[in-house]
Amino acid sequence: MTGLRELAQGAKTIFIAGHLRPDGDCVGAAVASYRYLKKLYPDAAIHAYVEKVPEVFDFLDPDHTIFVQELPEEPVDLFLVLDSSSKDRLGEAQAVFDTAKQTACVDHHVSNLGYAKDNFVKPGCSSACEVLYGLMEEELIDEKIAEALYIGIIMDTGVFRYSSTTQKTMEIAGSLMEKGIPFWKYIDECFYQRTYTQTQLLGRTLLTSMRLMDGKVIVATVTRRMLEFYGAQTEDIEGIIDQLRVTKGVEVALLLHEIGDQEYKVSMRSNTTIDVSRIAVYFGGGGHVKAAGCTMRGSLHDVVNNITEHIEFQM
Amino acid sequence: MTGLRELAQGAKTIFIAGHLRPDGDCVGAAVASYRYLKKLYPDAAIHAYVEKVPEVFDFLDPDHTIFVQELPEEPVDLFLVLDSSSKDRLGEAQAVFDTAKQTACVDHHVSNLGYAKDNFVKPGCSSACEVLYGLMEEELIDEKIAEALYIGIIMDTGVFRYSSTTQKTMEIAGSLMEKGIPFWKYIDECFYQRTYTQTQLLGRTLLTSMRLMDGKVIVATVTRRMLEFYGAQTEDIEGIIDQLRVTKGVEVALLLHEIGDQEYKVSMRSNTTIDVSRIAVYFGGGGHVKAAGCTMRGSLHDVVNNITEHIEFQM
Helix, strand or coil: CCCCCHHHCCCCCCECCCCCCCCCCHHCCCCCCCCCHHHHHCCCEEEEEECCCCCCHHHHHCCCEEEECCCCEEEEECEEEEEEECCCHHHHHHHHHHHCCEEEEEEEECCCCCCCCCCEEECCCCCCCHHHHCCCCHHHCHHHHHHHHHHHHHHCCCCCCCCCCHHHHHHHHHHHHHCCCCCCHHHHHHHCCCCHHHHHHHHHHHHCEEHHHHHEEEEEEHHHHHHHHCCCEEEEEEEHHHHHHHHHHCEEEEEEEEEECCCCEEEEECCCCCCCHHHHHHHHCEEEECCCEEEECCCCCHHHHHHHHHHHCCC | CCCCHHHCCCCCCEEEEEECCCCCHHHHHHHHHHHHHHCCCCEEEEEEEEECHHHHHHHHCCCCCCCCCCCCCCCCCEEEEECCCCCCHHHHHHHHHCCCCCCEEEEEECCCCCCCCCEEEEECCCHHHHHHHHCCCCHHHHHHHHHHHHHHHHHHHHHCCCCCCCCCHHHHHHHCCCCCCCCCHHHHHHCCEECHHHHHHHHHHCCCCEEEHHHHEEEEEEEEEHHHHHCCCCCHHHCCCHHHCEEEECCCEEEEEEEEECEEEEEEEEECCCCHHHHHHHCEEEEECCCEEEECCHHHHHHHHHHHHHHHCCC
C-alpha cells in the first residue's frame, strides 16, 4: 500500500471523516482527499462527513457536493479517517467506522496508536494535509486539491510559524502554491480576517489589559456584559489571547472569560519555559506546555492571584 | 562571475551598504553577506554600513562587529550594495560607491536599472536575501548566515504571505530553517511582537474604529492626544492599518493620524481592485495600488468625506 490510489482501489463506497469540532487541517484534508479520490474513481460513491464545517472554510466546497450530514446505513467499502488521533473523536461516525470493510487513518498526532487497519501516521509532519500530500501523485494534484491541502498546512502551522514546520513542509507548500492558488488571499481570509464585532472586542480587550509581575504577565478579561454589548459570541474570543501573548516582555498571557457568576474560563499562553499545562492541570484543566486552559471559580482577583502564584513558582 | 566568492576574490577592502531607512531585508542581507565573505576571506577588511539598524534586528549583530557608522577615507576594492534600487538611496555612502574600484549590486526591485558594474538584479525574487542566497554556496551557509537571510525573507514577504512569495522562496526558506535556526522565535520577535504601549494604542484604535459605506470602508483615527496619553511615538502607529484591513467585508481601510491642527496623515490599504494610490496621488501623496498615503488638511469629517467620495467613484 503506497498511496491513496491503491488504498481506494476497488472500493465502491468511500466514506471520509474528520474529528469532532473540525479545524482547517481536518476540513482541508477531507476536501483534498474527496477531490483526489473522485478524480481517480469517478464512479465510486464518495462522501465526506465532519460534524460542522466552520463557515470560514465554506469556499472549499462552494457547490456543497462534498460534505454530507447523514451517515450511510449500509457498511462502506472504505472508511478514511483524517487528522483524528483516536476513534472516539469521530463522534457519530464511529458506528460507520466499526462496520466498514476497510479502514485507514491519515494523521500526524503522536498520540495516535493506530486504531485503523491501515495507518498512515507521521508525527513528524506539520499537519494531516502534509501526510496526505505524501500519499498523492503529484501530477494529479490540481488547483482545487492544492487549495485544500494548503489551507490545512497554514492553519496547523500558524502560517509556517510553529516549530512543527519543517523543510519538507515548506517544500510541499511551495509546490502547492505553484499550482496557481491565490495563497495570499487564503492567508488573509482563513487566518487573519476577523469580523467587525471581533475587531471591537479585540480592541476593548487589548485596551483594558493589564501587566503584572514586571510586565512578565499580561492579563485581560472578557466579561459576559462585554459580549452582550458588542453582540459577540464565545467563538469571537478566539485569537485574542495570541494578540496579548505577542506583547514585548510577556512570558505568560492570561485571558479570563467570564462564563458565570464568579466563574471564569482561563486561557494561558507561554512564551518561555514556563509550562502552563502544569498550572492548568493543577486547577483541573489541561493542554500543552505553551497553550493550556482551565475553568476557575472566585473573584477576578482571586483567580489572577492563584494563577500568578503558580507562575511565580516556576520562574 | 557566478557568486559572491568570485566577486570578492582578491579584494582587500570590502564595503557593504544598504539603503536609507533600512528594513529587515536590507539589514539581513548586509549581515548575511558580511558573515559569508568574512568566512571566505578572513583577512579582508570588511565593513557593513546602513544608516540606522532598527532595534528589533540588533540580535543579528550582538557583538557589534558588523556595522560601522564611519565611512572609509580610501577607495575600497569592492563596494557591495544590497536591496537598493538606485544609487541615491545609499545616502552618505554614495561617495564611497563613486570611488570604489569595483561595485556590485544585489537587488530584487524591478525599478533597478543596473547602476553598479556587476548587477545581480532579479525582480522575480521576493527579497534581496533571496537573490543573495543564490550567490552563495549552500555548504558555506551556517546558522548565523541562515538566520540573517531568513529574517530578510520573512520581513519582505510578510511571512510568506505576499504574492511575491514563490515556490523557490519556500524552498530557500526551508533549507535555511534546516540549518537549525529557531525560526518561530524570529517570526514572533521581528514580525508580531509589539510593546505594551503599542498594544494599548492598537486596542484603542480598533475599539474606536468606524465602518462606512455598508462596511466596505473602515476608518480609525489616532489623535495627538492619544499618543500623548499612552506615551506613544509616531512609529507605534505602524501596523495598525493592517489590523483594520483584515476586518471582514472591508474593501478599503483608512487610518488618520493627526499631525497638526486640522492636519492628518492618511494611510490607505485596499483589499480589492480599488487603487488607493490613485486617491493618494490626487491628494498629493503616493504609494502602491494596495497601500498608499497622503497628507490632508481639514476637519476629520472633511478628510473622510473627501476620500470616501473617491473610493465610491472607483466602486
